[in-house]
Amino acid sequence: MKRRSPLDAARDAALEAGALLIERIGLPMELEEKHARADLVTAADRESERLIVKRLSAEFPSAAFLGEEQGARRGTSGERWIVDPLDGTTNFAHGYPLFCISIAFERGGELIAGVVHAPLMNEFFAAERGSGATLNGNPLKVSPVKAVGDAMVCTGFYPADFERNARHFAAASHRAQAVRRDGAAALDLAYVACGRFDAFWEFGLHAWDVAAGTLLVGEAGGRVTQVDGSTARLDARSILASNGLVHAEMVSLFSSI
Numbered sequence: 001m002k003r004r005s006p007l008d009a010a011r012d013a014a015l016e017a018g019a020l021l022i023e024r025i026g027l028p029m030e031l032e033e034k035h036a037r038a039d040l041v042t043a044a045d046r047e048s049e050r051l052i053v054k055r056l057s058a059e060f061p062s063a064a065f066l067g068e069e070q071g072a073r074r075g076t077s078g079e080r081w082i083v084d085p086l087d088g089t090t091n092f093a094h095g096y097p098l099f100c101i102s103i104a105f106e107r108g109g110e111l112i113a114g115v116v117h118a119p120l121m122n123e124f125f126a127a128e129r130g131s132g133a134t135l136n137g138n139p140l141k142v143s144p145v146k147a148v149g150d151a152m153v154c155t156g157f158y159p160a161d162f163e164r165n166a167r168h169f170a171a172a173s174h175r176a177q178a179v180r181r182d183g184a185a186a187l188d189l190a191y192v193a194c195g196r197f198d199a200f201w202e203f204g205l206h207a208w209d210v211a212a213g214t215l216l217v218g219e220a221g222g223r224v225t226q227v228d229g230s231t232a233r234l235d236a237r238s239i240l241a242s243n244g245l246v247h248a249e250m251v252s253l254f255s256s257i
Helices: 006-024 043-059 089-093 163-175 185-193 207-219 247-255
Strands: 064-067 071-073 079-087 100-107 110-118 123-128 132-135 152-156 178-180 199-203 223-225 238-242
Touching (some): 006 043, 006 079, 006 100, 006 110, 043 079, 043 100, 064 207, 079 089, 079 207, 100 207, 110 185, 110 207, 123 185, 123 207, 132 207, 152 163, 152 185, 163 178, 185 207, 185 238, 207 223, 207 238, 223 247
Parallel strands (some): 064 079, 152 178
Antiparallel strands (some): 064 071, 079 100, 100 110, 123 132, 199 238, 223 238
């Protein structure tokens, strides 16, 4: 098969996986807990990842893969796909529409392309390094909000691990105009990129949760670091993404607790 651009390949794989997930909505499903209470996986997660890996492997046979369900697979090209086949599994299991597929492409350790597809919302976010970010083909830009007091911010946590985030959640609740918890980190990052959220933070995430969303935020004019303001890394396990304008205030707020 002739190789297309990573963005085109990711787009088609995500759209096909999204159609698969929509077919599974409302059908009986077996839920399994993975490593923590409410950290769920379904057959749909696994089917979606198998589909995505099969499609992308056909065009990028030498690329490595990192997926939430199948783990890591080595490659020989210095390229890597980072895949979350269903971010927001609990939402999906309950028919709550805020779930998505997240696919990112990395070359030489640098994020090159990423997509986040929310099939029930009919929204497709895409970014390519140096070329900006889009939502359903329209250019994205982060919000112009300058103060956390005027901001709607978002976070995420597993119920069993709330204490890790409790002080941060309380501090943001006292300062921000609104705080939300939607349960799908990749989509939360996409919402920062398109200006719906002014900032997002979370602990305990993995590369597949944040890779595509990190590129979206950066290409839409935002900023991504760790929660303490240090340099962002895909393996950092904490993330703070914002429109850039409220970033220093968010770091200061969290450092004071």
